Amino acid sequence: xxxxxxxxxxxxxxxGAYAGSLLFMLLKARxxxxxxxxxxxxxxxxxxxxxxxxxxxxxxxxxxxxxxxxPWCLAAATLALRQSPHSRDTAPTLLVPxxxxxxxxxxxxxxxxxxxxxxxxxxxxxxxxxxxxxxxxFLAGGWLAALFLxxxxxxxxxxxxxxxxxxxxxxxxxxxxxxxxxGWSLPFHWSERHLLSAALWCFYCAYLxxxxxxxxxxxxxxxxxxxxxxxxxxxxxxxxxxxxGVKHG
Numbered sequence: 001x002x003x004x005x006x007x008x009x010x011x012x013x014x015x016g017a018y019a020g021s022l023l024f025m026l027l028k029a030r031x032x033x034x035x036x037x038x039x040x041x042x043x044x045x046x047x048x049x050x051x052x053x054x055x056x057x058x059x060x061x062x063x064x065x066x067x068x069x070x071p072w073c074l075a076a077a078t079l080a081l082r083q084s085p086h087s088r089d090t091a092p093t094l095l096v097p098x099x100x101x102x103x104x105x106x107x108x109x110x111x112x113x114x115x116x117x118x119x120x121x122x123x124x125x126x127x128x129x130x131x132x133x134x135x136x137x138f139l140a141g142g143w144l145a146a147l148f149l150x151x152x153x154x155x156x157x158x159x160x161x162x163x164x165x166x167x168x169x170x171x172x173x174x175x176x177x178x179x180x181x182x183g184w185s186l187p188f189h190w191s192e193r194h195l196l197s198a199a200l201w202c203f204y205c206a207y208l209x210x211x212x213x214x215x216x217x218x219x220x221x222x223x224x225x226x227x228x229x230x231x232x233x234x235x236x237x238x239x240x241x242x243x244x245g246v247k248h249g
Contacts, residue, residue: 062113073137093143131172137164142232143229145226166201
């Protein structure tokens, strides 16, 4: 069975379902939109499972490639927000960043990671799993902060997403250090990848400390959350854009 072909077929089908969900949401046909979103999420989940078997041996790391797993996390966040009475009206707006990231994944595909001794530890998938979920929460928080500043919602729910994102991201740093120690005998590398993660952790650590300062209003914190979301997007996709420029340069 060609798992790579199955992955792409299912992924494109999920992208179409998400796009259809956004279209019907704009047309105010919300029931149809939610059904399409749920169908897209299910198909997307199947595509990630197929990607895990890319080399005909199951490797969880390939399910969690950020280009493909990050939109899945946003889809899950959208479905979860629908259950919240404070976010029921803003939840459908997450379809905009969701569809945008799906489009990026189509045009900026990620290579599958082959099996290697360094990845033969539970800390490797735990790191990617928690890191990408945290990135999704930061992006969702930034998007909700923009809606708050635009008076689209009166509830500052972006703060909850940023705080939980920081907690999960902190867990990712611990599992990443454990994986780095087991795979390369070092808990930290002075590489751009590790430095970007450290910078992002420090940024959101500073965000948490804003709550102890009376000089920062809720709107000021919202701007901080938006800046964090921009940092997450840049750190997650800069390499893909650089490689695209090299390819067509």
